[in-house]
Amino acid sequence: MIEVQGLSYSYGDRLALDAIDLKIADGEFVAIIGANGSGKSTLAKNLNGLLLPSAGRVLVDGIDTAIDVWTVRSKVGMVFQNPDNQIVGAIVEDDVAFGPENLGVESAEIGRRVDEALSIVGMLEYREFSPYKLSGGQKQRVAIAGVLAMRTKCIVFDEATAMLDPIGRAEVLETIDRLRAEGMTIVMITHFMDEAARADRVVVMNGGKIVREGKPREVFSDVRFLEKIGLEVPTAVELARRLKLKNVLTIEELEQRLRR
Numbered sequence: 001m002i003e004v005q006g007l008s009y010s011y012g013d014r015l016a017l018d019a020i021d022l023k024i025a026d027g028e029f030v031a032i033i034g035a036n037g038s039g040k041s042t043l044a045k046n047l048n049g050l051l052l053p054s055a056g057r058v059l060v061d062g063i064d065t066a067i068d069v070w071t072v073r074s075k076v077g078m079v080f081q082n083p084d085n086q087i088v089g090a091i092v093e094d095d096v097a098f099g100p101e102n103l104g105v106e107s108a109e110i111g112r113r114v115d116e117a118l119s120i121v122g123m124l125e126y127r128e129f130s131p132y133k134l135s136g137g138q139k140q141r142v143a144i145a146g147v148l149a150m151r152t153k154c155i156v157f158d159e160a161t162a163m164l165d166p167i168g169r170a171e172v173l174e175t176i177d178r179l180r181a182e183g184m185t186i187v188m189i190t191h192f193m194d195e196a197a198r199a200d201r202v203v204v205m206n207g208g209k210i211v212r213e214g215k216p217r218e219v220f221s222d223v224r225f226l227e228k229i230g231l232e233v234p235t236a237v238e239l240a241r242r243l244k245l246k247n248v249l250t251i252e253e254l255e256q257r258l259r260r
Contacts, residue, residue: 001026001154001185002047002076006056009042016042018208019056026153029176029186031196031216034205035230043205044158044189048076061153074103077147081159083139084132092134092142093118093127099150110149117145120182121175137168141175154185161192173198193220193234197249204231217249 004022008015017039024030034040045051046058049069058065060072080086089095093114100110118124121141126134131142140160147155157176161169173195180186188195196202202219204212206229212219220226220233223241232238240248240257248254 001028001061002187003059004043004046004056005059007043007046007053007058008055009039009046009051010054016208017046020208020210022203022210024154024185024187027183027185029180029188029198029200030203031188031190031199031201032203032205033190033193033196033231038205038229039208040189040205041158042208044078044156044187047154047156047187048073048078050078074150075152076154076156077150077152078156078158079140079143079147079160081162083136083143083163086143086146087131087139090130091127092123092129092131095131095142096145096149099146103150113149113151114145117148118142120148120178121145122171135168136164137171140164140168140172144172144175144179148179154187155179156187156189158189159191160188161190161195193232194236197234197237204229217247220249221247 002024004020007017007020009017020043032040032043042051046053049065049072052066060075063071065072087095088098096114096117097110100113115124118127121144123138123141123145131139161172164172176186188199190196197216197220199216201213202216203210204219220237223233226233234249236248236251236254240254245257248257
């Protein structure tokens, strides 16, 4: 789905990404983690052409972001940290329809897409509500619906739960689980290690480079390495370490081990 080849990106004289190589398969759920300034959000913005490489290239379904950015953005959508910054419509259904309208999609098809997208994120009953009367989690679900209505193949979540309360965060994660089950390619930039533990693969960034990647269980087993670069581990992993229990990743696994 996405192939990053020798990607470097600079903000003026500051190198934010340094020769990144990364492949993301169709239908894969990849979490990208790293301390502040590690380059993870810069990488996210390069995945759909919001930023273009200073060196190297990014291919989406074989299309170079620097050559055909509009096609790339129809395939890779983004959901950002602040839901209020993504909403443009005065009514939920109008906001979700905004993207397809700009693509010149026929009215009848837009209506079908809006219904389908709102159903997927569990917001169909709110279609005539003002977005500004919704909770943070509901707003993020509307933002996700807007991306889905454009028929993207991949969604990049750039710290999409960072500003939400626990209820809103749970709503968004449930939506991501639903999309994952339907085969959507998901890239999640997050500083919540419990969220990263849900992914198929975890990519760890530090100083603009990928310093480690693998299954969540593999990555989070090296607690000392993560602490060295300023990262924590999932709550269950930390509790298991203190209790001297091995091979624990989730709260559910920890509960099972403690019941034995």
